[in-house]
Amino acid sequence: MKVYRNAKLRHQKGLFDIWVDKELVYEIVPAGQLPLTAEEETDLMGRLVCEPYVESHIHLDYIDTANVPAEGTGSGTLFEAIDKWSDSKSVLKIQDIKERAYKGIKAEIRNGVQYIRTHVDVTDPNLTALKAMLEVKEEVKDYLYLQLIAFPQEGYYAYKGGDELVEEALKMGADVVGGIPHFEFTRELGEKSVKKAFELAVKYDRLLDIHCDETDDSESRFVENIAAEAYYTGVGSRATASHTCAMSSYNNAYAFKMMSKFKKAGINFVSCPTENCYLQGRYDGYPKRRGITRIDQLVEAGCNVSLAQDSISDPWYPLGNGNMIHQVDFGLHLGHMMSVEQIQNGLDFITINGAKTLSIEDGYDLKKGNKASFIVLDAPDELSAIRERAHVLLSVRNGKEIIVKKPEEIVKEPF
Ligand SMILES: [Zn+2]
Known part of the structure; x- marks a missing residue:
C-alpha cells in the first residue's frame, strides 16, 4: 500500500x-x-x-513538420497549409513518422496527459502514417491511451478515393471516423461526406470526430449535418464536431436555434484556441475575427466542450508544446469566460470533458x-x-x- x-x-x-x-x-x-x-x-x-489531462485533438503524425520539406507557411491560412502538406507528406516514412509522434507523446506525457485522440492522415494510398501510428499505439499502451482517427486530410471526395481509404483504415484498426466537409468541392459533397462518415461509424461501430466548419465563412454549416446525423442514427454522444470556427460568425438567430439541437443530438465539441485564433481571421482587416467557436454558449446550453492543442510545429501552426493548461488559459481568455467560477471550472475542459469526448466512460x-x-x-x-x-x-x-x-x-x- x-x-x-x-x-x-x-x-x-x-x-x-x-x-x-x-x-x-x-x-x-x-x-x-x-x-x-x-x-x-x-x-x-x-x-x-x-x-490526468486528456488531449482530445492533435495530429501526432505531423509533429515538427513545419519545415518539411520547404519553409513554413506564408499566409497563415488553413488552405495553404493543406496544400503544403499534400506536397510534403510523400517524403515521410514509417520510422520518421513514429519518431515525430514520439516527440509529441513525450511532451504531452511530461505535461500530465495520459489520454490522446490523434487524427491520422489517411489520404495516402500506402496509409503510411496509419501503419506507423498503429505500431505506436501498441508500444505506448502502458503509459498512454491513444485513440486513432482515420482522418482524410484532403477529403472524402476532393481526394479521389478518400472515402475508400477511410474505410480501409477502419478495417486496419482506426478507432474513430474522421472527415473535413468544408474542404470538399461543393456543399453537396461536404454533406455527402458527413453522411458517409456516419454510415461508416455505424457499420464498423466506431466513434466519429469531424473537422467541421474550420473557416470564417458564416455559410459553412456542416455542424447541423453532424447534429442531425448523430440524432437520427443514434450515434449521439459518440460523435464530435471539432473546431466549428464558423459558429463565431453565424448570425445569432441561427446559432441560438442550433444550441438546443446540439444538446438534443448529444454531440461533443472540441475547440483548439491557439490554433483557431492563429488560422482564422486571415482574410479580415480590422476589426478582425479570431475564429473561436461559441464555447460559453455551448457550455450554457449543456453541451460537452473540450479544449485541445491541435498541432505541435506543423504547416498549420508553428508553436505548440503539449502543455494543455496553456489551452485552458487561452480558451478562457478568448472565450470571455473569466468569472472566478468559470476559471475554477477551467480544468474540466482538459480533464472530464475531454474524457467524455473520447468516450472513456468507466474508471476515469x-x-x-x-x-x-x-x-x-x-x-x-x-x-x-x-x-x-x-x-x-x-x-x-x-x-x-x-x-x-x-x-x-x-x-x-x-x-
Ligand atoms: Zn485538426
Missing part, C-alpha cells in the same frame, strides 16, 4: 490522503484519518490533484475502486493553477509513477 498525503482535491475543502493499493485507489479520506501503515508515503503538501474519475491514475499540479487550487499555468509535478498511471518532477527552484531573488 502507498499513500499520497495532504492532497487538495478539486471543488473540495480541506486536504485528503489518497491510498493506493497496486493499480487501484484503495481509499480517499480526509488527511490523517485512516489508521493504516503504508509501505511508501509521499507528502503532497496541499498541492492540487486531479484526473479519481475515486475509490477506480484505477489510481492522477496528476499533481504545483499549485494549491484551481485558480492559482490556471493563473500560474502550473507545472505537473507527478503523473501516476494505474498506481505507477510515470513522471516525477521537482518544483521550480528559485536560486536568487531581490526581496
Whole structure:
C-alpha cells in the first residue's frame, strides 16, 4: 500500500490522503484519518490533484513538420497549409513518422496527459502514417491511451478515393471516423461526406470526430449535418464536431436555434484556441475575427466542450508544446469566460470533458475502486493553477509513477 498525503482535491475543502493499493485507489479520506501503515508515503503538501489531462485533438503524425520539406507557411491560412502538406507528406516514412509522434507523446506525457485522440492522415494510398501510428499505439499502451482517427486530410471526395481509404483504415484498426466537409468541392459533397462518415461509424461501430466548419465563412454549416446525423442514427454522444470556427460568425438567430439541437443530438465539441485564433481571421482587416467557436454558449446550453492543442510545429501552426493548461488559459481568455467560477471550472475542459469526448466512460474519475491514475499540479487550487499555468509535478498511471518532477527552484531573488 502507498499513500499520497495532504492532497487538495478539486471543488473540495480541506486536504485528503489518497491510498493506493497496486493499480487501484484503495481509499480517499480526509488527511490523517485512516489508521493504516503504508509501505511508501509521499507528502503532497496541499498541492492540487486531479484526473490526468486528456488531449482530445492533435495530429501526432505531423509533429515538427513545419519545415518539411520547404519553409513554413506564408499566409497563415488553413488552405495553404493543406496544400503544403499534400506536397510534403510523400517524403515521410514509417520510422520518421513514429519518431515525430514520439516527440509529441513525450511532451504531452511530461505535461500530465495520459489520454490522446490523434487524427491520422489517411489520404495516402500506402496509409503510411496509419501503419506507423498503429505500431505506436501498441508500444505506448502502458503509459498512454491513444485513440486513432482515420482522418482524410484532403477529403472524402476532393481526394479521389478518400472515402475508400477511410474505410480501409477502419478495417486496419482506426478507432474513430474522421472527415473535413468544408474542404470538399461543393456543399453537396461536404454533406455527402458527413453522411458517409456516419454510415461508416455505424457499420464498423466506431466513434466519429469531424473537422467541421474550420473557416470564417458564416455559410459553412456542416455542424447541423453532424447534429442531425448523430440524432437520427443514434450515434449521439459518440460523435464530435471539432473546431466549428464558423459558429463565431453565424448570425445569432441561427446559432441560438442550433444550441438546443446540439444538446438534443448529444454531440461533443472540441475547440483548439491557439490554433483557431492563429488560422482564422486571415482574410479580415480590422476589426478582425479570431475564429473561436461559441464555447460559453455551448457550455450554457449543456453541451460537452473540450479544449485541445491541435498541432505541435506543423504547416498549420508553428508553436505548440503539449502543455494543455496553456489551452485552458487561452480558451478562457478568448472565450470571455473569466468569472472566478468559470476559471475554477477551467480544468474540466482538459480533464472530464475531454474524457467524455473520447468516450472513456468507466474508471476515469479519481475515486475509490477506480484505477489510481492522477496528476499533481504545483499549485494549491484551481485558480492559482490556471493563473500560474502550473507545472505537473507527478503523473501516476494505474498506481505507477510515470513522471516525477521537482518544483521550480528559485536560486536568487531581490526581496
Ligand atoms: Zn485538426
